[in-house]
Amino acid sequence: MGSLPASSTQVGYAVRALDLQAHLFEVTLTIDQPAANQVVSLPVWIPGSYLLREFAKHLQCLQARQGHKPVTITQRDKCSWQIHAKAGKALVLTYQVYAFDSSVRTAWLDSQRGFFNGTSLCLRVHGQEDTPHRLTLIDEGLPKEWQAATALRAQRVSKRGFGDYLAANYDELVDSPVELGQxxxxxxxxxxxxxxxxxxxxxxxxxxxxxxxxxxxxxxxxxxxxxxxxxxxxxxxxxxxxxxxxxxxxxxxxxxxxxxxxxxxxxxxxxxxxxxxAPSDGYTTLLGLISHEYFHTWNVKRLRPAEFSRYDYAQENYTELLWFFEGFTSYFDDLLLRRATLIDNAHYLKLLARTINQVLQTPGRQVQSVAQSSRDAWVKYYRQDENTVNATVSYYTKGSLVALCLDLSLRHSGKTSLDAVMRALWLRCQGGPMTQDDLLAVLADLSGKSYANELQQWVHGTADLPLKKLLKQHGIRVEETPAPLADQLGLKLNEQQGIRVKNVLRGSAAELAGFAAGDEWLGVATGEGKTSQRWRLNKLDDLATYLGSDTRCRALVARDQRLLTLSLNWMDTVRPVILAVSDTQALNAWLDGKSSA
The missing domain is CATH 3.30.2010 (Zincin-like)
Structure with a gap:
């Protein structure tokens, strides 16, 4: 779409840094043609992050005027206001937004840097969401070396990036974050x-x-x-x-x-x-993040759940398809690093094994399907606690393994691949809203068979995926290795200062012994009677020093200022996997995106 003339905009926002030390932005919102009793609201969530974040909690000092006359404002609920304005006469709102969240989801402002998403700063003008919107970035009061950057279309902008930007509508405005600083x-x-x-x-x-x-x-x-x-x-x-x-x-x-x-x-x-x-692990993680977010340019921002055809910024937007949009993106992000020759086969298989182990070490995979996980994102994925690992499964990690299973199954048939399925979905849905039925239709069309049973089991069920069989068909052996001691016990720990229990896995030796999240593991007692000994633990590795090959002890634990003795007995039943190459030709056919027929 070409540039819009500034005169065609009916809604305009002027944003300036009011106070760097107080972390306050000031926003002036001008509505050229307001409705009578105009309603405005601030989103409660930002697309791509499925949690109600209540951005209005940081909005303050809201005022309104028409000409020089103040206009009364009535707050309707937690995030919307009614402006008792006259219709058709320019309405100006001013307000401040506190910005001190360093995440990618909200807004930040201090003496070193500024950043904001429109969902945090830009009130939505009800009834005018589809009209052109203007954003003006003001450099007044900022250090002279600061610049501004956004993907919005520039209209009248200085060399440093400050000035007027245009958006076709409110959705585009709030989908275009702004970076400020040096x-x-x-x-x-x-x-x-x-x-x-x-x-x-x-x-x-x-x-x-x-x-x-x-x-x-x-x-x-x-x-x-x-x-x-x-x-x-x-x-x-x-x-x-x-x-x-x-x-x-x-x-x-x-x-x-x-x-x-x-x-x-x-x-x-x-x-x-x-x-x-091979790049360092940290740099590989960054490249994987870049790959993941760029893949979303197609998968979720354009090809998206039918429920997201039009975002509702005032409440949760539910879908059961995050396993596809986040999980499949998570499958392709590392795979495309390999195809871009940024990592080699060994590095890719190491990353894949890590994902497999993350899922296998999540008891919640047997409780919650990835379809349920997608719908529950609003109350579970983004609100994790000590029991999350026992009650939920990640639609990112298991969703990526569903994609892996589909890809390997399709390739083994010799007829198609998940690459082709994704491209066909893009064309079928015209880069727009899709449903699971669209995916099933494309799978059947390209493969010549129905995948309804597979999706029912893999996506809507809780049974483990057939990873070992499918990987073997593509030149990969799945081998088990000894588990770290914490995994054998069924514990996730924080060992920065002593040994603190973060999570106790369902059905584990630690749960049977009576460990609970928040416990501090102080020491162990071994032997009986005159042979009894008590040892202080500084880190979990000390356990092997005091027990040798014994897998029984009495754990000395502090909980709520009480000292408890727990009888602990475990076996090495948890076996993480590693992936070994058995057929390099078959492996390369898959990783290179070639037919494996």
């Missing part, structure tokens, strides 16, 4: 599409050229995945990566023409690092 900037062209990359918080050692080259390889691989040689059919004509490098952090949120990312500063590529061979 950041590194680079760009590249992938399949004829210009991509920009900005990085905040990067140290002097940061190797921007390597990050650009590797990201370019990812983007080209993913554009080829979706469109083959017809790259001109890609839906995005420009794209912006926005990365915030922190001491400790990780996360990403997809948007149609951009993504907001967070990584550990130590995970950035550094000058002088070897570029031959």
């Amino acid at each position: 950041f590194w900037r680079g760009e590249f062209v992938a399949a004829g599409i210009k991509h920009h990359f900005i990085v905040s918080g990067a140290p002097a050692s940061f190797d921007g050229a390597r990050l650009l080259a590797d990201t370019q390889a990812i983007c080209e691989a993913e554009i080829r995945f979706w469109h083959g040689r017809q790259a001109q059919q890609a839906p995005q004509r420009h794209y912006l990566f926005m990365l915030n490098a922190m001491h400790d952090g990780y996360g990403g949120l997809e948007h149609c023409n951009s993504t907001a990312l967070i990584c550990k500063r130590a995970d950035l590529p550094r000058h002088g690092q070897a570029k031959v061979g």
